[in-house]
Amino acid sequence: MHSFGYRANALLTxxxxxxAFMCAIASLSDNLNxxxxxxxxxxxxxxxxxKQTHGNDEVSLxxxxxxxxxxxxxxxxxxxxxxxxxxxxxxxxxxNQVSVWDAIIPSKEHAKFWIHTSNKYxxxxxxxxxxGKEFNLxxxxxxxxxxxxxxxxxxxxxxxxLPKEYR
Amino acid sequence: xxxxxxxxxxxxxxYASPFKKTEAKTEIRxxxxxxxxxxxxxxxxxxIRQSLEQLVLLGIIVTTALMIWQGLxxxxxxESPVVVVLSGSMEPGFQRGDILFLHMSKHPIxxxxxxxxxxxxxxxxxxxxxxxxxxxxxxxxxxxLTKGDNNDVDDRILYAHGxxxxxxxxxxxxxxxxxxxxGWVTILMTxxxxxxxxxxxxxxxxxxxxxx
Numbered sequence: 001m002h003s004f005g006y007r008a009n010a011l012l013t014x015x016x017x018x019x020a021f022m023c024a025i026a027s028l029s030d031n032l033n034x035x036x037x038x039x040x041x042x043x044x045x046x047x048x049x050x051k052q053t054h055g056n057d058e059v060s061l062x063x064x065x066x067x068x069x070x071x072x073x074x075x076x077x078x079x080x081x082x083x084x085x086x087x088x089x090x091x092x093x094x095x096n097q098v099s100v101w102d103a104i105i106p107s108k109e110h111a112k113f114w115i116h117t118s119n120k121y122x123x124x125x126x127x128x129x130x131x132g133k134e135f136n137l138x139x140x141x142x143x144x145x146x147x148x149x150x151x152x153x154x155x156x157x158x159x160x161x162l163p164k165e166y167r
Numbered sequence: 168x169x170x171x172x173x174x175x176x177x178x179x180x181x182y183a184s185p186f187k188k189t190e191a192k193t194e195i196r197x198x199x200x201x202x203x204x205x206x207x208x209x210x211x212x213x214x215i216r217q218s219l220e221q222l223v224l225l226g227i228i229v230t231t232a233l234m235i236w237q238g239l240x241x242x243x244x245x246e247s248p249v250v251v252v253l254s255g256s257m258e259p260g261f262q263r264g265d266i267l268f269l270h271m272s273k274h275p276i277x278x279x280x281x282x283x284x285x286x287x288x289x290x291x292x293x294x295x296x297x298x299x300x301x302x303x304x305x306x307x308x309x310x311x312l313t314k315g316d317n318n319d320v321d322d323r324i325l326y327a328h329g330x331x332x333x334x335x336x337x338x339x340x341x342x343x344x345x346x347x348x349x350g351w352v353t354i355l356m357t358x359x360x361x362x363x364x365x366x367x368x369x370x371x372x373x374x375x376x377x378x379x
Contacts, residue, residue: 005373023346079260081316083298085278092304097278099298104259104316121321126301126310140279144260149344152279 026076027148033074039067039139039155041084047118049130049166057130059123059162065101065139066114072143073108080105081142086123087156088135097138098123132164225371244271245340250283250292251350256315257281257294264351267294269340276300276311276335281342284313287327292339295322301332309335 047060065084072080083102090096100119105111140154239248248269252261261267269283276282278300283292298321299312310332314321323331356363 009373027344081260081279081296083279093301094304094307095300095302097300099278102298102316106259121298142279142281145345147346150281150342154279 023147027145030074030076030143030145030148030151033072035069035071035153037067037069037072037141037153037155039065039069039157041065041137041139041157043137043160044116046163046167049163051128051166052124055128057125057128059130060119061100061123062116062118063101063137064114064116067112067139069105069111069141070108072141073111076145076148078144078146079107080111081144083140085138085140086135086160087138088133090125090127090129090133092129093126096125098125130162131166133162135160135162243269243340245269245283247292247339250294251353252294253291253354254315256317257296258317260316261294261345262347264349264354265345265347266350266353267342268344268346270343271338271340275302275307276309276338276341282311282313283339283342284333284337285339286325286337287330289325289327293322293325294342311338 042064043061044064045062047062049057049059052058063084067082069080069082081102081104083099085097085099087095087097099121100123101117102120103115105113136156136158137160138154138156140152142150142152144150240246242248250267250269252263252265252267255263267281267283276297278297280297281294282297283294285292293313295313295315295318297311298314300309302309311334312321312323312332326333356366
């Protein structure tokens with residue numbers, strides 16, 4: 001009952017249990033945080049708007065994205081993955097979500113930012129429904145913890161509209 | 168002055184001490200059997216009994232582990248409720264060797280979720296993020312496009328030939344939680360299977376040779 005094997009086994013089991021418990025507590029502490037993020041997106045220019053050879057509409061746009069996401073960071077946050085998605089409805093699709101830009105925010109200091117950028121990913125529709133289309137730009141953020149539960153939320157900014165004609 | 172006698176003990180006999188609570192099973196049995204005049208060899212039958220007990224214990228441990236695993240599969244709704252991150256395509260968020268906890272709920276897939284999917288004809292599940300969703304009216308059937316955070320291009324090159332989108336049938340679950348580093352054990356055991364055999368035989372040996 002007091003051999004090295006037993007002691008090593010007991011010690012290891014105890015250590016693993018304590019570690020698992022600590023990870024769970026760290027994750028639970030994230031619930032204490034009540035964040036108050038803010039963001040604003042301005043579309044500066046529609047660079048071009050064409051029907052592509054594969055038959056689908058495509059848009060290229062330049063945006064100003066500014067946000068303050070510092071309140072989302074806790075001591076258990078490893079990084080924040082944020083992305084901007086254009087969300088709209090078409091006659092065939094009840095919901096379309098197309099990510100046009102994303103970024104990884106590694107720390108609280110980087111969480112308050114302003115960026116002038118064109119869309120990182122191609123904004124392509126399933127079809128030709130984008131002329132004159134009204135859409136939302138939604139800023140989503142996914143909190144990736146050091147350990148434990150991941151959670152996500154978003155800020156919907158409605159009221160953007162694409163031009164009525166191709167250009 | 169009251170002197171405390173420790174009763175003498177040997178394999179076959181115990182000077183009866185009503186105050187001593189612990190007595191080896193072997194010794195009681197021997198005592199009663201010799202008192203009853205039976206001529207059973209006590210040592211041999213005890214050894215058989217002990218090995219049978221060890222076997223049953225081993226069986227209990229294995230089936231308990233199996234029950235817990237199957238229970239997890241039922242609760243999370245995924246075939247494999249825990250997966251190990253094998254590649255660096257989701258860095259810096261998920262490193263190789265981290266484990267992810269999966270859950271599959273009836274909620275529709277939305278952009279930004281981290282999903283685990285199998286490509287048709289592929290056997291290794293891939294863990295990437297959804298970047299596009301196109302959901303049909305009425306039927307709510309959705310086309311999904313994914314991309315690893317650390318990759319420059321989307322996953323279309325990974326999909327089967329001619330396949331542009333993922334469907335619900337390809338998706339095994341959503342990642343809802345994660346633990347760092349724990350998955351390295353699995354990676355080592357997969358890449359060097361000899362470690363797996365050594366570990367399992369060590370475990371079996373430990374259980375069989377343990378005295379309780």
